[in-house]
Amino acid sequence: MSNTISQLDYSSYISSFRAHLKQLFREEYDFNALSLNRDLPADFLAKIMEKKPLSVAIPEIHGGRGVHVKECLGVLSAASYESLALSLMFGINIALFLEPLAKYSNFPVQDRIFKQFLENNAMGGLMITEKAYGSDALNMKTSYQQLADTYKVKGEKHWQGLSGAADFWLVTARKQAENGDLSRDIDFFVTDNSKADQHIPMVERYDNLGLYAIPYGVNVIDIEVPAEQKLTPESTGIKLMLDMLHRSRLQFPGMGLGFIKRLLDESLQHCQQRIVSGSPLINIDSVKYQLARLQAAFTINSGMCAFSVKSSGIEHDLATMSIEANSLKALVTDLMQESAQISLQLAGANGYRLNHLAGRAVVDSRPFQIFEGSNEMLYSQIAEGILKLMKKAKETSLLAFFKSYSRTNIAFDYFKSQIDFNLDGGLNQRDLVTLGRMFARIICFQFVLEMEGFNAELVEITRQHMLMDLTMLNGQFLSKNHANPVVDYEENADWMSFVS
Numbered sequence: 001m002s003n004t005i006s007q008l009d010y011s012s013y014i015s016s017f018r019a020h021l022k023q024l025f026r027e028e029y030d031f032n033a034l035s036l037n038r039d040l041p042a043d044f045l046a047k048i049m050e051k052k053p054l055s056v057a058i059p060e061i062h063g064g065r066g067v068h069v070k071e072c073l074g075v076l077s078a079a080s081y082e083s084l085a086l087s088l089m090f091g092i093n094i095a096l097f098l099e100p101l102a103k104y105s106n107f108p109v110q111d112r113i114f115k116q117f118l119e120n121n122a123m124g125g126l127m128i129t130e131k132a133y134g135s136d137a138l139n140m141k142t143s144y145q146q147l148a149d150t151y152k153v154k155g156e157k158h159w160q161g162l163s164g165a166a167d168f169w170l171v172t173a174r175k176q177a178e179n180g181d182l183s184r185d186i187d188f189f190v191t192d193n194s195k196a197d198q199h200i201p202m203v204e205r206y207d208n209l210g211l212y213a214i215p216y217g218v219n220v221i222d223i224e225v226p227a228e229q230k231l232t233p234e235s236t237g238i239k240l241m242l243d244m245l246h247r248s249r250l251q252f253p254g255m256g257l258g259f260i261k262r263l264l265d266e267s268l269q270h271c272q273q274r275i276v277s278g279s280p281l282i283n284i285d286s287v288k289y290q291l292a293r294l295q296a297a298f299t300i301n302s303g304m305c306a307f308s309v310k311s312s313g314i315e316h317d318l319a320t321m322s323i324e325a326n327s328l329k330a331l332v333t334d335l336m337q338e339s340a341q342i343s344l345q346l347a348g349a350n351g352y353r354l355n356h357l358a359g360r361a362v363v364d365s366r367p368f369q370i371f372e373g374s375n376e377m378l379y380s381q382i383a384e385g386i387l388k389l390m391k392k393a394k395e396t397s398l399l400a401f402f403k404s405y406s407r408t409n410i411a412f413d414y415f416k417s418q419i420d421f422n423l424d425g426g427l428n429q430r431d432l433v434t435l436g437r438m439f440a441r442i443i444c445f446q447f448v449l450e451m452e453g454f455n456a457e458l459v460e461i462t463r464q465h466m467l468m469d470l471t472m473l474n475g476q477f478l479s480k481n482h483a484n485p486v487v488d489y490e491e492n493a494d495w496m497s498f499v500s
Contacts, residue, residue, distance in 0.1 A: 005052050006065060013065075014074045017051045018081070024048060025082040032355045039165075040086070040213045049121040053079070053090055057098035062114040067102055069251070069309045076254030077305075081262045084364045085213035087255045089123075092161045092214075095248035097124030097170055101190065103314045104231040104240060109190060113168055124168040127157040127200075127219065128241075135373055137186070137241070142221060143176040144187065151230060153189055155221045159371070163217040164202030167193050170231070171200070171221060172241070186238055188231040197224045210363035234317070242319040249329035249372060250312035250321075253304035256332040259365065260301055263343040264294040266357055271346060281346070290342045296465035297335040299458040303447030304328045323385040324407065326378040327440035333368040334375060340365045379436025380429055386439055387423060396422045402442065411446035414463055418470040421478075434477045441466050441473075 005013065025031040029044055040048075056071040058064025065071055072094050080087030098117070101110060101124070116122035133139050142155025153173050160169075169191045174182040191198045204218040233240035268291060271282040281287050308328065312318060318325065340361035344351040351358035369375045386401075395401045399420045402412035412419065419438070427435070445466050448459055 005055060006060075006063060010065075010068075010071055010074070014071070014078060017053060017075065018078045020051050021048065021078060021082045031083065035083075035212065035355055035360055038212050039215060046121065048086065052118065054093050054098065054117055054123075057094040057102070058114045058117060059102050059110075062111055063118050064114065067099065067314055069313050073251060073254030073257070073305050073308060076251065077258035077261075080255045080258035082258075083213065084255065084259050084361065085211045087258065088161065088211060089214055091248070091251065091255050092125050093123055095251050096126035096244065097168065099247060099314050100126075100170060100188070100231065100240075100244045103243075104188070104233065105190060106228055106232070109228055113190070113192075116167065122167040123162055123165065124170070125160050125162040125166040126244075127160050127169050127171045127221070129157060129159045131156070131158055131218075135377060137172070138184070138238070140172060140174060140186070141182070142171070142173040143182055144173040144189070145176050146227075147224070149227050150224050151189060151227065153221055153223050153225065156218065157221065158218045159206070159216055160219060161211075161214045161216060163215050163219055164205065165215050169193070169200060171223075173221075184238075185236050186241055188233075188237065188240065189225050190229040190231070191223060191225055192229075199223070208367075210360070210366065239317075239319040242322070243317055245372065246318035246321050246325035247312050247314070249325040250308045250318070252329045252368070252372075253301050253308055253332050255368075256336050257298070257301045257305055259336055259361070260294065260298050260339045263339050263358070263361060264291075264298055267291060267294060267343050267346050287346065290346060292461050293465060294339050294342055295458055296462040297339050299448055299454075299462040300335065300441075300444050300466075301332055302454065303449075303451055304332055304444055306451050307447040323382055323439075324443065326373070326382050326385075326436075327443045329372065330369075330375040330378040330382070330436070331440040331444055333365070336365040336368055337362070376433050379434075379440065380432040382436035382439050383427075383432040386435075387425065387427075390423065391425075396424045398423055407443045408439075408446055410449050411442050414445070415442060415467060415470050418467070418474045428482070430481070431477060434473055438470055438473045438477070441469055 008016070024044065024047055028047070034041065034044065053075045055064045056075050057067055060066045076087050076091055076094070079090050101113060113122070128137050128140070130140050130142065132141070140155070142153065142157065144151045144153040153171060155173060157171070171189045171191055172186050173189065174186055176182055191200060193199050200219050200221055200223060202215070202217040203220050206216045208214070208216050231240065271287055271291060272280050274281040276284070282291065307324070311321070311324070340358060344358040344362050347356065347358045350356055353359050389405070390396065390401045393401060399412065399416060402408040402419055419442070445462065448454065448462055
């Protein structure tokens with residue numbers, strides 16, 4: 001990497017990177033046309049990488065910019081303003097490969113691999129998910145055996161972003177005992193696809209619904225890696241995985257911010273220019289509501305980024321930060337999808353084209369609510385975490401607990417009526433999910449309030465929308481809907497039988 005990029009001050013670097021992406025996506029290449037094709041053209045990707053965006057996640061001692069969260073989020077945001085798929089590509093590399101490599105691998109391995117990233121634009125990814133287990137990572141069947149000075153790893157993974165394209169992988173596996181049993185703990189191995197005995201082929205490519213720039217598929221693992229390429233956890237491999245996944249979830253707002261801001265900017269411009277019955281679209285009250293909704297999403301997302309910068313650096317152990325990490329990931333991805341739907345609605349018929357910004361946004365943002373933990377699972381975990389803290393504090397009043405809880409002790413005051421009820425266990429999962437949606441909004445609104453000096457009008461817009469959300473969610477929780485599906489539902493269910 002040239003000294004110019006590594007030594008450039010951050011403000012100059014990110015401004016230059018934004019301008020670089022804008023020229024490539026809107027002037028040099030027709031990205032609207034490219035967005036309909038699988039993968040980014042090699043020459044297009046090479047030009048994107050000229051600015052060495054992944055250098056932000058490489059330590060200075062190895063020639064990078066230093067693994068500063070602010071810079072990582074800035075690169076993710078700049079990328080997602082032009083392409084959510086590109087931002088996710090960077091996010092996979094930064095949070096799921098480079099940062100864990102910088103924290104948990106040994107120096108010679110780091111030096112060799114980081115050099116490939118800086119000099120040859122290498123890419124890396126993470127392999128956890130298996131067909132039969134999905135989010136149940138602790139029951140993965142990929143296994144390893146220790147040989148003399150290597151590890152033999154065998155198994156199958158799928159839905160890894162950059163399948164068949166990444167140069168390096170972090171592969172998760174469980175140790176296999178002599179009797180064939182697999183250990184409870186999980187270990188991580190760095191693989192180099194350029195080495196024949198470490199190569200992981202993609203044996204089937206998926207036709208993913210969106211995010212066309214990123215290849216996904218099935219990967220068969222039958223490799224042998226040197227002992228030095230096993231990551232070294234600070235305690236257990238499970239805690240290493242939690243630290244890594246929580247850090248990744250805390251950096252989702254970087255991808256969300258540029259994406260939502262682009263939708264907001266485009267929607268504002270369209271609604272000011274589009275004339276309906278002699279008047280700009282923005283004069284319609286329901287349109288004002290939708291635009292304000294986008295601005296609330298932008299503001300909440302901004303608060304998340306500010307919190308992430310303070311909390312998610314690799315110097316922190318995030319293994320126990322599940323409430324915060326899950327709140328950011330679940331809420332920002334819900335807001336991304338909602339913002340895309342609003343943008344599509346405001347764009348009208350044109351927005352429904354696959355090569356329209358809003359059309360692509362709806363499809364590309366949808367899987368964010370699923371991968372790295374489905375949002376329903378994460379919301380229920382948020383609620384369970386809060387209930388556990390309440391039990392430890394011997395408190396049943398949610399209002400009283402939020403008044404003292406460090407993540408809500410400022411924001412709770414804005415939503416007293418919506419959280420003035422008792423919780424004492426015995427909740428089903430659907431109620432936990434509803435509570436999690438409520439808790440995430442209050443926690444993340446506090447991150448907004450902690451940004452002293454942030455645009456007061458945007459904060460007020462956001463307060464009103466969070467109040468509305470919490471009022472609706474409170475009603476949903478109190479409704480006690482316990483309806484279950486009827487499996488054999490067709491009996492007496494043909495409407496034609498009830499008319500003459």
